[in-house]
Amino acid sequence: MKDVIQFLFRGRIEEVIQPLPNLTVLNWLRERKGATGTKEGCAEGDCGACTVLVGSLHSGKLEYRPVNACIRFLPTLDGTHLITIEDLMSDELLHPIQEAMVEHHGSQCGFCTPGIIISLFGLYLEKSRSNTGLTRKEIDDALAGNLCRCTGYGSIVSAAYDAFSSKRSGWVEKNIQETTSLVESIRPKKGVALDVHHQLYFAPTTLEHALGLVKAYPDATLLSGGTDIALQVTKRFDRLDKIIYLGQIEHLKSISKSNEGWTLGSGVTFSQMMGISDQIHPHLLATLERVGSVQIRNAGTIGGNIANASPVGDLSPLLMCLNAVLTLRTNEASRKLPIEEFFIEYGKTALRSGELIESIFIPRLPANSRFSSYKVSKRHDQDISTLLGAFRVDIDQGIIIKVIIAFGGMAEIPKRADNCEQALHQQPWSQAILASAAEQLSNDYSPIDDFRGSAKYRSRVAVNLLHRFWLEQANPEIPHRINYYPDNIVNDHA
Ligand SMILES: Cc1cc2nc3c(=O)[nH]c(=O)nc-3n(C[C@H](O)[C@H](O)[C@H](O)COP(=O)(O)OP(=O)(O)OC[C@H]3O[C@@H](n4cnc5c(N)ncnc54)[C@H](O)[C@@H]3O)c2cc1C
Ligand code: FES
Ligand code: FES
Known part of the structure; x- marks a missing residue:
């Protein structure tokens, strides 16, 4: 050492x-x-x-x-x-992002400006590697973790478009080898x-x-x-x-894939997980990209999210629906634990002294599975959930043969809706059955009032999310996520 x-x-x-x-x-x-x-x-x-x-x-x-x-x-x-x-200037020249920020008046009081330029520079390096066109969504995502109280962002977005069209590279790109x-x-x-x-x-x-x-x-x-x-x-x-x-241990940052599913080391970051989430289920990404900001997702790990056992941690309800299994390790032994058995009560987990989370196994979903999850928070980006609902039903010949419903923000731990699940199990997959089962959610959860939302609001939204799950699954052809970024708009600030 x-x-x-x-x-x-x-x-x-x-x-x-x-x-x-x-x-x-x-x-x-x-x-x-x-x-x-x-x-x-x-x-x-x-x-x-x-x-x-x-x-x-x-x-x-x-x-x-x-x-x-x-x-x-x-x-x-x-x-x-x-x-x-x-570090950004080279040969006495501002980096194209800095130049464009000056040109477009992207800075007023200037307090946020260094952070904004570095965030855009991160995207700039990523795009120079991938060689793909820049989208408005990418700019907005890159800036979601940078608050500016002065500019209103319009000038910063224009600067980003301008800078990214520059062919000049800075010293970082030139000296990469x-x-x-x-x-x-x-x-x-x-x-x-x-x-x-x-x-x-x-x-x-x-x-x-x-x-x-x-x-x-x-x-x-x-x-x-x-x-x-x-x-x-x-x-x-x-x-x-x-x-x-634990961040220097390569083993904990690894992702492996088998016929049965994916094993993610506990040190895998949210950004890393987003890179493979489409393979696990296409609906996962929409929730993962609502976790914090790019900066938080680049640092925050899935093991840390589970271990902190926050009732409003975003990952655990999703992993419950996916039947994830944790591997917990001590110096002497290793044991497997389904994720829902990990949370005991507020602030208390099944982790024993001398033990850490080594990895999370996510089994492949069967072809007859339907899955979705919804995060509800006051702001779209960089906000903790008021509640988060994750839903999964496996259907065989119109009958629900397996059902998992899990919520964050509805109890002192991330928790499954046992009564609601029972009301759905072995029942026909129909709107009427779902509506009647939704009434059981009030027996499953007694949420609290806090600054993020009242108990009444949370209970009402939980029922609505189950209804939304039905509507989306029954009408897959109808667009159900608000699309701020129509495909044909590449540069609306040109
Ligand atoms: C600005 C901001 C926004 C955020 N937004 C969100 C959000 O939208 N959604 C959300 O869910 N969370 C959010 N978080 C919380 C946080 O980012 C996540 O919980 C993150 O996943 C924690 O992971 P970490 O690696 O940073 O954990 P750390 O801070 O390193 O650790 C967290 C806990 O886990 C324990 N731990 C870490 N690794 C292990 C391991 N391998 N085995 C056992 N115990 C371990 C630590 O001892 C500690 O108790 C946000 C945080 C901030 C600061
Ligand atoms: S000082 Fe605000 S994110 Fe670090
Ligand atoms: S320019 Fe003042 S906070 Fe952004």
Whole structure:
């Protein structure tokens, strides 16, 4: 184990000896490096003012992803390339995105501007790799995690279209091979072990090593993407005295496919899962792309989403409908657990001391399955669910032979609707049967009133979502999702 981290920064390898485990990348940049271009707005991953690009190697390729520097701990940068707003100019020239933002008056007070430019730069790099045309939806998705209170976004969207039509590349694109070799040279082979001011931090590179550490330090905080955990430091001002970071373990980030289904390592991010979600079911993507923002989905992992056991976590109801099975591992043993048995009560899961989530298995849906899920929140993007309903019925000769209905936001844990399911099982697949079974939802759930919605609202919407499921399944030819992006509109700001 080593007590130093290395990452590429400003064209050279930056070595930080014994970095403070709770120090965020944002605070390191602003307070230690005087790099104040990256701003702090909210310190909780919401506003995007702190957006930076982190490049890391995936199957030998360097991929850059926008993330929130305010909720990323510095030691987790080991073996990566960090790019901030100060890096974008080359040969005294602004990057095409910066030029276009000036040209289109995309900045007023300027506070959000560095984050916005970095988010667009992330998309710019992605598009330069894929060589496909730019769509309005891609711009909106890229900007969903960047709040601007001044411009109204019109000028920023115009700037994006303009910049992406430029043929000029910046230094990042030109130097990609050389940079890939440099990042390869600092790839962490040994794990990191830090003991700074009595704060312990471990970043093992193998699962076996991680399990040994979890056994030795059962009270340590397991850290994956940090999009939940880091807020304990930045908002509650807690000190995390023992951290075991799982993000350097390749095995946990892997996805494999067999005839039976898909096995996703617990460290697979939402962005990674979106890349294969179509194979699992075409309706999955619509819900996955409503999780947080691009920055949050690039960092947040599926294991972290399940383990935090939030009643409004978006993934668990979907995984319940898909009959997902968790593999839980200790140093000595491994056990399988259907996901619905993982949640016991608010804040309590079936995870035992010394155990972590290794992977999630998602079986293939049979051909006679119908599945859909709906997230309801106050804002379309970057918002936590008021409730989320996931529905699945397997139908044989007009009879429902299997039914799973699961909701988030309706109980203290993500939970199946047992009574409603019973009312549907072995019944004909019909609107009348569904309407009558929907009445059972009031026996399944006693939701609470909170700032996201009243109990009455939640109960009513749950019934409506089941009705919506029927309408969509019965009328697949009718478009049922609002399409803001007609196919023929490529550039409505030209
Ligand atoms: C701005 C913002 C927006 C968000 N929007 C959404 C949203 O729309 N929908 C949604 O569902 N969530 C949302 N979240 C919450 C969060 O992003 C997700 O829950 C995310 O999936 C957590 O994963 P992580 O890797 O970041 O977890 P971490 O923060 O690293 O960890 C979360 C918890 O899981 C534990 N843990 C992590 N990995 C493992 C493992 N392998 N085994 C056992 N325990 C483990 C940790 O100890 C911790 O208790 C949002 C968060 C923010 C900050
Ligand atoms: S400061 Fe707001 S997202 Fe980081
Ligand atoms: S320009 Fe002021 S917040 Fe965006």
